Amino acid sequence: MTPAAADPRDGIGWRVPGDETRIAGxxxxxxxxxxxxxxxxxxxxxxxxxxxxxxxxxxxPVPQAHAWAVARLLDAxxxxxxxxxxxxxxxxxxxxxxFYGTPLNxxxxxxxxxxxxxxxxxxxxxxxxxxxxxxxxxxxxxxxASFCGLYGIRPGHGRLPLDGMAPQAPSSDTTGWLTxxxxxxxxxxxxxxxxxxxxxxxxLLIAEDAFAFAEPETRAALGPAVARAERLLGAGRxxxxxxxxxxxxxxxxxxxxMAEAWQTFRPWVEAAVPRVSYLVGxxxxxxxxxxxxxxxxxxxxxxxxxxxxxxxxxxxxxxxLPATPGPAPSxxxxxxxxxxxxxxxxCLCALGGLGGHPQIVIPAAEVEGxxxxxxxxxxxxxxxxxxxxxxxxxxxx
Amino acid sequence: MTPAAADPRDGIGWRVPGDETRIAGxxxxxxxxxxxxxxxxxxxxxxxxxxxxxxxxxxxPVPQAHAWAVARLLDAxxxxxxxxxxxxxxxxxxxxxxFYGTPLNxxxxxxxxxxxxxxxxxxxxxxxxxxxxxxxxxxxxxxxASFCGLYGIRPGHGRLPLDGMAPQAPSSDTTGWLTxxxxxxxxxxxxxxxxxxxxxxxxLLIAEDAFAFAEPETRAALGPAVARAERLLGAGRxxxxxxxxxxxxxxxxxxxxMAEAWQTFRPWVEAAVPRVSYLVGxxxxxxxxxxxxxxxxxxxxxxxxxxxxxxxxxxxxxxxLPATPGPAPSxxxxxxxxxxxxxxxxCLCALGGLGGHPQIVIPAAEVEGxxxxxxxxxxxxxxxxxxxxxxxxxxxx
Numbered sequence: 001m002t003p004a005a006a007d008p009r010d011g012i013g014w015r016v017p018g019d020e021t022r023i024a025g026x027x028x029x030x031x032x033x034x035x036x037x038x039x040x041x042x043x044x045x046x047x048x049x050x051x052x053x054x055x056x057x058x059x060x061p062v063p064q065a066h067a068w069a070v071a072r073l074l075d076a077x078x079x080x081x082x083x084x085x086x087x088x089x090x091x092x093x094x095x096x097x098x099f100y101g102t103p104l105n106x107x108x109x110x111x112x113x114x115x116x117x118x119x120x121x122x123x124x125x126x127x128x129x130x131x132x133x134x135x136x137x138x139x140x141x142x143x144x145a146s147f148c149g150l151y152g153i154r155p156g157h158g159r160l161p162l163d164g165m166a167p168q169a170p171s172s173d174t175t176g177w178l179t180x181x182x183x184x185x186x187x188x189x190x191x192x193x194x195x196x197x198x199x200x201x202x203x204l205l206i207a208e209d210a211f212a213f214a215e216p217e218t219r220a221a222l223g224p225a226v227a228r229a230e231r232l233l234g235a236g237r238x239x240x241x242x243x244x245x246x247x248x249x250x251x252x253x254x255x256x257x258m259a260e261a262w263q264t265f266r267p268w269v270e271a272a273v274p275r276v277s278y279l280v281g282x283x284x285x286x287x288x289x290x291x292x293x294x295x296x297x298x299x300x301x302x303x304x305x306x307x308x309x310x311x312x313x314x315x316x317x318x319x320x321l322p323a324t325p326g327p328a329p330s331x332x333x334x335x336x337x338x339x340x341x342x343x344x345x346x347c348l349c350a351l352g353g354l355g356g357h358p359q360i361v362i363p364a365a366e367v368e369g370x371x372x373x374x375x376x377x378x379x380x381x382x383x384x385x386x387x388x389x390x391x392x393x394x395x396x397x
Numbered sequence: 398m399t400p401a402a403a404d405p406r407d408g409i410g411w412r413v414p415g416d417e418t419r420i421a422g423x424x425x426x427x428x429x430x431x432x433x434x435x436x437x438x439x440x441x442x443x444x445x446x447x448x449x450x451x452x453x454x455x456x457x458p459v460p461q462a463h464a465w466a467v468a469r470l471l472d473a474x475x476x477x478x479x480x481x482x483x484x485x486x487x488x489x490x491x492x493x494x495x496f497y498g499t500p501l502n503x504x505x506x507x508x509x510x511x512x513x514x515x516x517x518x519x520x521x522x523x524x525x526x527x528x529x530x531x532x533x534x535x536x537x538x539x540x541x542a543s544f545c546g547l548y549g550i551r552p553g554h555g556r557l558p559l560d561g562m563a564p565q566a567p568s569s570d571t572t573g574w575l576t577x578x579x580x581x582x583x584x585x586x587x588x589x590x591x592x593x594x595x596x597x598x599x600x601l602l603i604a605e606d607a608f609a610f611a612e613p614e615t616r617a618a619l620g621p622a623v624a625r626a627e628r629l630l631g632a633g634r635x636x637x638x639x640x641x642x643x644x645x646x647x648x649x650x651x652x653x654x655m656a657e658a659w660q661t662f663r664p665w666v667e668a669a670v671p672r673v674s675y676l677v678g679x680x681x682x683x684x685x686x687x688x689x690x691x692x693x694x695x696x697x698x699x700x701x702x703x704x705x706x707x708x709x710x711x712x713x714x715x716x717x718l719p720a721t722p723g724p725a726p727s728x729x730x731x732x733x734x735x736x737x738x739x740x741x742x743x744c745l746c747a748l749g750g751l752g753g754h755p756q757i758v759i760p761a762a763e764v765e766g767x768x769x770x771x772x773x774x775x776x777x778x779x780x781x782x783x784x785x786x787x788x789x790x791x792x793x794x
Contacts, residue, residue: 055495098452098672270732273675275495278666281678335667 014103014122016040019083021047029077031191034184036131036177037084037123039116042067043164044083051166052086052116054099055274067164069133069175069192076191081129084119088280089265090135090168092116093143093345094329094338098277102331107149108370111328114144117178121148124178131188132178137168138257139349141176142375145361146323149371151185151390152178155383157356160192169260172253172353182362182394186387195384200392201376203317204233207241210321210348218326218372221365225374225393229320232392236320239312244304246347252301253350254343255294262287279338302354309355313379318389320376323361324348327370351377358383362390411500411519413437416480418444426474428588431581433528433574434481434520436513439464440561441480448563449483449513451496452671464561466530466572466589473588478526481516485677486662487532487565489513490540490742491726491735495674499728504546505767508725511541514575518545521575528585529575534565535654536746538573539772542758544725546768548582548787549575552780554753557589566657569650569750579759579791583784592781597789600714601630604638607718607745615723615769618762622771622790626717629789633717636709641701643744649698650747651740652691659684676735699751706752706774715786716774720758721745724767748774755780759787 014037021044025031040050043063050057066074074080085100087093095118096102103122105113113122120132121144134141136154145152154176167173177192179185190196206226211219230236242249265284268274276284312319325348329341352359357377364374378386411434418441422428437447440460447454463471471477482497484490492515493499500519502510510519517529518541531538533551542549550573557572564570574589576582587593603623608616627633639646662681665671673681709716722745726738749756754774761771775783 098670269675273495273732273735275672275674276678277672278670278678278681281673281675282682284675285679285682335670338670 013101014084014119014126014128016050016083016085016119017100021080021083023074023080025074025077025079027077029075031073031076031078031187034078034131034187035081035129036073036078036133037082037120037129038067038070038080038133039086039120039135040083041086041090041135041166042070042133044070044080047083049166052088052097052100053274053276055272056089058272063164065164068161070164072191073133073188078131082123084123084132087116087118088276090116090137090140090166091261091280091283093139093342095144096331105148105328108328110330111370112147112331114147114328116140117144121145121150121178124150124180130179130184134176134178135165136174136176136352137172138253138353139345141178142323142349142352142359142361143345145178146373147328147371149363149373150178150180151182151363152176152361153383153386154352154359155193156358156380159358159383167264169257169264169353171260172257182391186391189384189387193383197388198384200388201233201316201318201378201385204229204236205239205312205317205319206236207319207321208238209240209242209246213246213325213347214322215326217367218322221367221372222322222374225364226320228393228396232396233318239319241319241321241351242305243308244301246350248301249305249350249354250343250347252298252305253353254346255290255298256302257353258283258287259290259295279335305351305354309351309357313357313377315379315382318376318378318386320374322348323373323375327367327372356380358386360386360390362393410498411481411516411523411525413447413480413482413516414497418477418480420471420477422471422474422476424474426472428470428473428475428584431475431528431584432478432526433470433475433530434479434517434526435464435467435477435530436483436517436532437480438483438487438532438563439467439530441467441477444480446563449485449494449497450671450673452669453486455669460561462561465558467561469589470585475528479520481520481529484513484515485673487513487534487537487563488658488677488680490536490739492541493728502545502725505544505725507727508767509544509728511544511725513537514541518542518547518575521547521577527576527581531573531575532562533571533573533749534569535650535750536742538575539720539746539749539756539758540742542575543720543770544768546760546770547575547577548579548760549573549758550780550783551749551756552590553755553777556755556780564661566654566661566750568657569654579788583788586781586784590780594785595781597785598630598713598715598775598782601626601633602636602709602714602716603633604716604718605635606637606639606643610643610722610744611719612723614764615719618764618769619719619771622761623717625790625793629793630715636716638716638718638748639702640705641698643747645698646702646747646751647740647744649695649702650750651743652687652695653699654750655680655684656687656692676732702748702751706748706754710754710774710776712776712779714776715783718772718774719745720770720772724764724769753777755783757783757787759790
């Protein structure tokens with residue numbers, strides 16, 4: 001064993017190195033006793049926001065105020081117990097941070113936790129917190145929820161204020177959360193969405209193209225969870241989610257997201273010339289180098305996807321699909337395999353950024369001993385119906 | 398002052414962080430009393446070679462033998478006093494390492510030292526060593542020599558064995574050295590080239606396009622040094638170095654060099670997915686993304702450049718040009734200004750990789766209080782004549 005053989009990416013924690021953040025919630029709030037972590041893209045007053053990159057905080061003022069979501073949870077009585085590792089500047093779906101380590105996926109220790117809300121998922125899955133605040137632009141809550149066997153939500157786009165959350169691609173950015181159980185999932189929903197329980201969805205659609213795209217073992221393993229949803233909501237109807245192709249949707253979303261991300265990060269990159277992992281640098285350059293002619297095409301495809309989702313998801317309807325094509329990949333894959341894993345995940349997650357509908361992931365199955373989640377998408381504005389569905393399915397289990 | 402404001406790139410040392418290398422030379426060798434440093438691309442037995450990047454040594458065996466040049470100097474009696482910082486994997490001409498800091502340019506402390514042999518130049522300019530081993534692929538000895546006011550040589554391509562030196566672009570890679578004075582320059586030459594003094598060059602050419610390309614203040618400041626060379630060698634004859642354009646030569650060299658560098662580093666990048674500065678990552682991607690059709694063009698332009706240099710540089714002839722277009726740029730420039738500085742330097746340095754001729758830089762002038770060097774190129778095989786020219790010019794000064 002030589003020191004040169006140590007890989008800093010083999011970290012097992014969830015916490016930002018050096019972080020000691022701990023803030024009590026308001027006494028006797030409704031979330032009293034609930035411990036939460038905040039992804040290091042959320043401002044906490046008096047603590048530099050790190051955004052997962054060592055050259056991000058340099059030259060930036062230390063936040064003077066909490067991010068909206070942090071303040072809201074503290075005000076509801078929850079206790080903030082730390083800031084959690086994120087993929088660098090939220091660019092990543094696997095959860096490997098080359099500077100701060102790969103947070104442990106306790107349900108599948110040799111595999112990635114999923115990202116970019118990797119540390120929040122890890123902290124919750126390890127039991128170090130009951131809830132984790134995350135962000136989801138292209139799948140950053142949904143993917144770690146699926147890989148770590150958690151509940152997770154990407155609220156409808158625009159549903160929650162994003163003040164104090166570092167942006168990536170504003171037309172897709174959302175604040176979400178992850179929990180181990182459905183009750184905590186609903187308790188946080190009440191604090192953040194502000195809605196109480198309501199009626200369950202009444203119609204179930206099953207995205208047959210998305211199930212066909214998943215790995216065969218995952219498709220099979222999710223069958224019993226789909227059957228439970230059918231017992232609750234009535235028989236599902238098979239539909240095509242993306243008539244143009246999930247790969248086409250994935251391409252449109254990635255084109256728009258990376259171009260927007262470049263607009264967001266360009267001033268920083270060009271002034272600070274930061275250290276980045278090669279993977280993240282390449283994603284930034286993908287956005288920088290996007291052919292101008294691709295953007296109008298991608299915007300038109302987004303229009304088509306929005307129309308398709310609005311058509312499918314009338315009020316009271318939910319659409320069901322695999323959250324990810326399979327369970328978490330192994331840690332430390334070579335670049336080409338990381339690319340392929342990310343691209344496949346993106347095909348199933350693209351509907352989030354393209355359509356802006358609320359979407360949840362629930363723990364649903366295991367494949368080779370590793371978790372994989374089932375996802376439900378609702379009509380715009382029906383975020384709460386998805387929470388109630390998660391509660392009802394948990395009670396029925 | 399908040400800790401977040403600290404910039405790790407504001408380092409002032411020359412030594413690889415944590416390095417404690419010190420190896421005595423053979424007793425009573427001809428270089429006894431001469432202290433040298435080795436750029437961290439050269440193997441030293443028992444010391445991991447870092448190559449300027451934290452993810453380079455991981456998984457690589459610790460060298461069991463010294464690099465050829467290191468062994469040769471130790472065997473000649475010189476003492477190795479440390480391993481010096483290099484630009485990441487030798488990709489860079491400015492000398493700013495985002496991981497290990499920017500070595501001090503003691504002659505111009507607010508400016509970069511030049512790279513990629515930045516730490517070797519800094520150590521020698523600071524007096525911490527008498528000689529520094531460097532590598533020069535696209536200018537990595539010549540540029541720091543010019544910016545730090547040192548003597549530096551890029552030997553003819555193929556002149557010295559490169560065993561134990563990390564490659565970048567093998568068709569351009571060379572091992573060179575830097576010193577503060579002409580005597581040490583010649584002493585190291587005797588150990589590495591193995592030649593004793595010989596006749597001086599007899600004909601002087603002046604590259605008028607290269608002087609025209611330099612900054613006006615630099616062109617003017619180099620005038621007296623050119624006049625000293627003319628007093629020694631006779632009146633110089635103005636010639637066009639690059640009839641096709643220095644910018645065309647620069648483009649050909651950069652195209653070939655980056656494509657070759659990608660071949661060299663691709664297995665590492667794809668397996669380790671390393672942390673890199675954005676600048677270095679982008680250079681790697683430039684090589685990865687080079688249009689295939691550009692490579693045959695660049696190879697043809699190299700043929701033209703070789704033909705031109707062979708035509709100009711008959712035995713006994715030396716060609717004189719500014720080593721760099723001006724003195725060192727400021728530290729910490731924004732990306733676009735770094736790009737522009739590198740591209741302009743590359744136009745004057747491209748002849749090295751394209752032609753493979755031996756080339757030296759000598760301290761020659763100051764502009765705004767910062768050093769800038771004059772360069773001489775000789776016929777293939779006449780490395781030693783350039784050393785003798787440096788000695789003669791120093792004695793005449």
